[in-house]
Amino acid sequence: MLLKKNIPFTYILGKIRKELIFVSLYSILVALMYNNFHFTRISIPIAIPTILGTVISLLLAFKSNQAYDRWWEARTLWGAILNDSRTLTRQLLTFVDVDYGSEEKRAFCERMAHRQIAWNFSLSRHLRNQDPTYQLEKWISEEDLQNVKNYTNIPVGLLELQGNDLRYAYKLGWINEFQQVEIDRTFSRLTDELGGCERIKNTVFPATYSIYIHMSLILFILLLPFGLIEFFGVVEIPLVIAISSSFFLIEKMAIHLQDPFENMPTDTPTTTISMTAERDIKQMLKESYKAEEKPQGTVQGPSKVFFIL
Template sequence: MLLNNKIPLKFLFRKTSAEIIFVSILSVIIGIADELLHVGGIAIPLVIPTILGTAISLILTFRTGQSYNRWWEARIIWGAIVNDSRTLTRQLQGFVRTEGDEAESAKALVHRMVYRQMAWNYSLGQSLRKQDPMEHTDRFLSEEERNRIAKHDNVPNALLQLHTADLKEAIEKGWVNTYQQVQLDETLKRLCDSMGKSERIKNTVFPATYSLIVHLTIYLFIIILPFGLVDDLGLIQIPLVITVAMAFFLIEKTAIYLQDPFENLPTDTPVTSIARTIEINLRQMLGETDVPPRTAPVQNFYLM
């Protein structure tokens, strides 16, 4: 996720360098042809690129809005994951009976499920980014649990299955009652729903034909824009065309990156940072004092 300060200009312009080079060459050629070579008849009425530019502006507004909605939905989903992870820990600490002969076993179950929830957050983020979902699990899971979930294609889903197995053990041994079991199961259901919503965003591809048409239309507008300005402005049209083109291409690139919030890019939803925040919270809820630091920004201008 891009932060609200210290974003270097080179990061923004690097994404549109090829397009800007093309536009610069085109506008310079047209300017030289009109001013120095006096090639006549190359100018066109300015109303033509004006109409086309207005239409493209409306299309880009809609495109950017739809892309931002996908990014914001992903952020809302991960906000719910934060809340439900804390809720699960609080419920386990408040519901599970840790007195009597099996007190140590009950406490071990609570500890195991809370640590497994930490692993689930990291694993889901890694899975959405098409990275190794087992990468962070060695810090939270036993070797037996790691061996069990490694056999699954969907590791986060396998971790929720282990949660269910422990919850079943808790109710069978009388550590929680039926009403408490329902509440815990509802929390697990919400976590599963959040996982499914994240996977839906990840696996739903933005229509390629729509993106292609918008991109080609922007190129058409930029190509005819110098012809509309050269007659009145001459060589002054060169920086103006480059500036307009840069604005249009930056908006398009912004929409492209926002539409996929789980691609391991600076514009991502910061799932690793959120998972670290959850880990800190849950460890402190367990009474631990040796907690990891919060995730530091990468290159000082974005969080992953």
């Protein structure tokens, strides 16, 4: 009742169903052996499993700390992508003289801002190993799309197109040399954020650590019923299930958090952030933005938050 968001209980159990079935059968078996067949010699001192449990708790806490750091870094990178999308649009509108200028200049700003929307969606799919050119035609011209398909890394290609347009605008005198360099810096930051996401995506979390924790956890659960049976008798069964569920859940959480771009519901919400960027960029360009899409915005109350697990 203390918890702010209640996750459906069945959802949680579904995540560790296989483990739970095994643990239940195992603890029932131990209880049967102890009570019915009088294998009382199998009781071991409670100190062994509890101290083992302390060690595993510590290691899991450390590991979920590191996994959380990875996940938070991924989230921060996408937050920065949203910030720089807004900054780029504001810079275009501030630096290029759109309001009183020619139609051409306005079209230029829109082309670059739309390409930034495309970049966000494209990077989001690129990180999940999906086709990064999917639906890009909504935002960039057919020519750009063909151009960009020559690149293995689509977002890198899109950023080069942005650089080309920046040179073009500078040559036509629409922006001065300062403004060119300043917008180029925004592109450099976007390049850094792209590289940062790829770093997290492509770097596997040290596997030995996970194996070590997983093996210790199984050893702990195998020993646990023998340690509890003497004092708790049949009550040992729910205790073992409760304790091992906690450990399995937290281990799963750490494994999910450490890889935040794996196409799972607990991922970094790259699509939602891309849609927020789309909404804000469109509104800055005074383009019509359909009302029914609004609920997908960033600050929208509890209904839009997502669970970690």
